[in-house]
Amino acid sequence: MTVHDHAAAGGPLSDDRAGAIRDRLRLAIVGRKLAPGTKLSEAEVGALFEVSRTVVRAALQMLAFEGLVRSERNRGAFVANPSxxxxxxxxxxxxxxxxxxxxxxxxxxxxxxxxxxxxxxxxxxxxxxxxxxxxxxxxxxxxxxxxxxxxxxxxxxxxxxxxxxxxxxxxxxxxxxxxxxxxxxxxxxxxxxxxxxxxxxxxxxxxxxxxxxxxxxxxxxxxxxxxxxxxxxxxxx
Amino acid sequence: MTVHDHAAAGGPLSDDRAGAIRDRLRLAIVGRKLAPGTKLSEAEVGALFEVSRTVVRAALQMLAFEGLVRSERNRGAFVANPSxxxxxxxxxxxxxxxxxxxxxxxxxxxxxxxxxxxxxxxxxxxxxxxxxxxxxxxxxxxxxxxxxxxxxxxxxxxxxxxxxxxxxxxxxxxxxxxxxxxxxxxxxxxxxxxxxxxxxxxxxxxxxxxxxxxxxxxxxxxxxxxxxxxxxxxxxx
DNA sequence: CGTGAAAAGATTGTATGCAATCTAGTCGGG
DNA sequence: CCCGACTAGATTGCATACAATCTTTTCACG
Known part of the structure; x- marks a missing residue:
């Protein structure tokens, strides 16, 4: 599945690609399609959306700021698991x-x-x-x-x-x-x-x-x- | 001037380099050393702190989230100029x-x-x-x-x-x-x-x-x- | 001389490559 | 049989290269 399969269905997606990926991931997390603790591998997400890791990293950083993703140095990003x-x-x-x-x-x-x-x-x-x-x-x-x-x-x-x-x-x-x-x-x-x-x-x-x-x-x-x-x-x- | 000249004087600087640059820039902005509207060129900041643009971009993105920096696509980042x-x-x-x-x-x-x-x-x-x-x-x-x-x-x-x-x-x-x-x-x-x-x-x-x-x-x-x-x-x- | 188009330069956006770090699997010792 | 060290693979952190976009300068035309 690529992002293009769903591009038309999206809501208020940002025009920049990192923002679009952030919105899609957020929708999945908030909609409970991605369980807390799930690893969000840069390469995997990048392959899914057909972008390089650079863009994925920007999207994950945004989600980390929002508290939806926990980012651990040298270990990667995970769906947040609030205590x-x-x-x-x-x-x-x-x-x-x-x-x-x-x-x-x-x-x-x-x-x-x-x-x-x-x-x-x-x-x-x-x-x-x-x-x-x-x-x-x-x-x-x-x-x-x-x-x-x-x-x-x-x-x-x-x-x-x-x-x-x-x-x-x-x-x-x-x-x-x-x-x-x-x-x-x-x-x-x-x-x-x-x-x-x-x-x-x-x-x-x-x-x-x-x-x-x-x-x-x-x-x-x-x-x-x-x-x-x-x-x-x-x-x- | 490089970051090393002041490294010892810093407060609670993050250990990651992007966070450190973010903290330094925030201190300068909040301390009114950087006037609102000032352009924050990636290359310039990178040269100052002796890191690549990759790290600078991450720092600027963080500051944009905090509302201290306004980021315009294809134009760069500027110290925020709140209306x-x-x-x-x-x-x-x-x-x-x-x-x-x-x-x-x-x-x-x-x-x-x-x-x-x-x-x-x-x-x-x-x-x-x-x-x-x-x-x-x-x-x-x-x-x-x-x-x-x-x-x-x-x-x-x-x-x-x-x-x-x-x-x-x-x-x-x-x-x-x-x-x-x-x-x-x-x-x-x-x-x-x-x-x-x-x-x-x-x-x-x-x-x-x-x-x-x-x-x-x-x-x-x-x-x-x-x-x-x-x-x-x-x-x- | 002023105005607008066009090209050169500079800056950002993105992809990719390499080094550092982490993870998992294997092997040897106890 | 279990535990720890070691090695191979995978993943992230960062720097760099190239493409796209913006900015500034130049220059022709009115």
């Missing part, structure tokens, strides 16, 4: 940032934006109703895009980029530590958030967004039972 | 994030951390009292490090990295749009923040941090009078 502690930090960051973003979005939202929110929620509902891994990936993307649209409407490009990183890494965390999918639950909360946004009720909106994040985190199993910690406990340290 | 709007977004982001970080830091601070804060404030005072561009650069660094220490004590690596970016970009913004240096004013507020932190008064701390950011932004001249907008207005568009 429970990192997971907590990711959600603590979202808990701090997103209610504020929502307040700002509430002040700036207009009819066009509300339509885009509604379209995303409809897409999300449609994918939840569908079966198959393709639908799961699309559902994850729609759910994340809901939060990103909030940041976009808020009109702050920096916070939007922070949110892109946090939402992407959240998907990895949920893949690793998610107890249930809880997608229908999250979806219902998205509807409530849109209601508050449409009503212009900034306080209710901020509260709902905060609770939404709490609920997602509450569905995680972040007990210190990862491989390394478990071993450590097993040895009685 | 007034970007400046507002930077400070809006800090206004949202930093009070929350301060609250978290308040809950986790210990005696050792308080000593580090005190040392930074003393360093800042010392550099303010000194003359010369070297002292100005050190003063800027100490002031920024105060905010970064707050994020470090808060114990969230993700927010700490966000703050690193925001503090660095703030320095660029102040260099471009700062009315007065107002360094003594900021320094006094740092003392007040440390007081609240030592007292464990999270509410007062969060309020002081928020006001501190407001004061820094208030000292900026962000009227839409940049080059391009002025030209646009002059042409009556």
């Amino acid at each position: 429970p502690d990192e997971a907590r930090q990711i959600f603590a960051s979202r808990r701090l940032i997103e209610p504020g973003i929502a307040r700002e979005a509430c002040a700036r939202v207009d009819a066009g934006a509300l339509e885009r929110f509604a379209a995303l929620i409809a897409e999300e509902a449609s994918q939840i109703a569908s079966a198959g891994p393709q639908a799961r990936q699309a559902e994850i993307k729609a759910s994340g895009d809901f939060h990103l649209l909030l940041a976009e409407v808020a009109g702050n490009a920096i916070l939007h980029r922070f949110m892109e990183e946090l939402v992407a890494r959240s998907s990895l965390v949920i893949a690793l530590y998610g107890r249930s999918d809880a997608s229908s639950c999250a979806h219902a909360e998205h509807r409530g958030i849109l209601d508050a946004l449409a009503a212009g009720d900034a306080n209710r909106l901020a509260r709902l967004v905060g609770e939404h994040i709490d609920h997602i985190e509450a569905d995680l199993d972040l007990a210190p039972q990862g491989r390394a910690p478990a071993l450590k406990d097993a040895l009685g340290l | 007034p709007d970007e400046a507002r977004q930077i400070f809006a982001s800090r206004r949202l994030i930093e009070p929350g970080i301060a609250r978290e830091a308040c809950a986790r601070v210990d005696a050792g951390a308080l000593e580090r804060f005190a040392a930074l404030i003393a360093e800042e005072a010392s550099q303010i009292a000194s003359a010369g561009p070297q002292a100005r650069q050190a003063e800027i660094k100490a002031s920024g490090d105060f905010h970064l220490l707050l994020a470090e004590v808060a114990g969230n690596a993700i927010l700490h990295r966000f703050m690193e970016e925001l503090v660095a970009r703030s320095s660029l913004v102040i260099a471009l749009y700062g009315r007065s240096d107002a360094s003594s004013c900021a320094h006094a507020e740092h003392r007040g923040i440390l007081d609240a932190l030592a007292a464990g008064d999270a509410n007062r701390l969060a309020r002081l941090v928020g006001e501190h950011i407001d004061h820094i932004e208030a000292d900026l001249d962000l009227a839409p009078q940049g080059r391009a907008p002025a030209l646009k207005d002059a042409l009556g568009l």
Whole structure:
């Protein structure tokens, strides 16, 4: 398979080749097609996309910055494998940032934006109703895009980029530590958030967004039972 | 001049060469030794640090991610030249994030951390009292490090990295749009923040941090009078 | 003399080659 | 039989070479 087989289907791909590869890899990681810890060999990725290692290295460096890839010197790049502690930090960051973003979005939202929110929620509902891994990936993307649209409407490009990183890494965390999918639950909360946004009720909106994040985190199993910690406990340290 | 002339003087330089060059360039940009808009030629930087363009490109890509460098395809990299709007977004982001970080830091601070804060404030005072561009650069660094220490004590690596970016970009913004240096004013507020932190008064701390950011932004001249907008207005568009 | 096209020079984007490092498999000793 | 050292293969880090693009200078034409 080469990149050309899917070039037409891609979303907002950058025009530069490194950015395009980064976008494709990110989609695969966030969509859980690439499991955490998977080795991303430069030669292999390069062969897949028909580019040299130079371009692949640039793409991997970008993903490393976003925290989706862990790069180890002389060893290569791997899909990130966030620890429970990192997971907590990711959600603590979202808990701090997103209610504020929502307040700002509430002040700036207009009819066009509300339509885009509604379209995303409809897409999300449609994918939840569908079966198959393709639908799961699309559902994850729609759910994340809901939060990103909030940041976009808020009109702050920096916070939007922070949110892109946090939402992407959240998907990895949920893949690793998610107890249930809880997608229908999250979806219902998205509807409530849109209601508050449409009503212009900034306080209710901020509260709902905060609770939404709490609920997602509450569905995680972040007990210190990862491989390394478990071993450590097993040895009685 | 080569990198070796200063290698011993560096701070926490990464062991990899691209990271080292990134750190050196960042220090120069944040310390206002490199003016916004300055071209960063790959060959020139490479010659200066005695590495190939490959390594320089990696360093510049990192700085582009941090928003300190603007990279234009086929044209090269330039020290970032944030617009007034970007400046507002930077400070809006800090206004949202930093009070929350301060609250978290308040809950986790210990005696050792308080000593580090005190040392930074003393360093800042010392550099303010000194003359010369070297002292100005050190003063800027100490002031920024105060905010970064707050994020470090808060114990969230993700927010700490966000703050690193925001503090660095703030320095660029102040260099471009700062009315007065107002360094003594900021320094006094740092003392007040440390007081609240030592007292464990999270509410007062969060309020002081928020006001501190407001004061820094208030000292900026962000009227839409940049080059391009002025030209646009002059042409009556 | 001013304007625009065209060519020369400079700079970036990408591919490739070599050295250094890591990994895996093999062999010998205990 | 298990463990460690050693060697062969694979992979990454970096430098360099070439192609594509941009910039500047030159020069012809109006």
